[in-house]
Amino acid sequence: MELSTPAIIGITFDTLNIVMHGMGTWLLVCTYMRGQKSPQRLYLINLALAELIRNVVWLSWDSVLVDC
Numbered sequence: 890m891e892l893s894t895p896a897i898i899g900i901t902f903d904t905l906n907i908v909m910h911g912m913g914t915w916l917l918v919c920t921y922m923r924g925q926k927s928p929q930r931l932y933l934i935n936l937a938l939a940e941l942i943r944n945v946v947w948l949s950w951d952s953v954l955v956d957c
Contacts, residue, residue: 896955903948910941 914937921930 892955896951899951900948900955903944903951906944907941907948910937910944913937914941 914934917930917934917937921934
């Protein structure tokens with residue numbers, strides 16, 4: 890089966906977003922645990938996790954569409 894160019898681009902961007910938001914979430918949690926606790930930082934952690942979960946769902950959806 891041959892993959893289309895939009896499918897490859899979508900999977901690539903989804904994977905890149907997962908890696909970047911994962912690293913960002915990890916760094917934010919590390920700084921939060923080291924004592925820099927603020928509501929703004931907690932909000933950013935929540936936002937990064939929401940983006941991470943959304944990109945995981947999009948990646949799984951793109952993978953299902955490629956298999957069809």
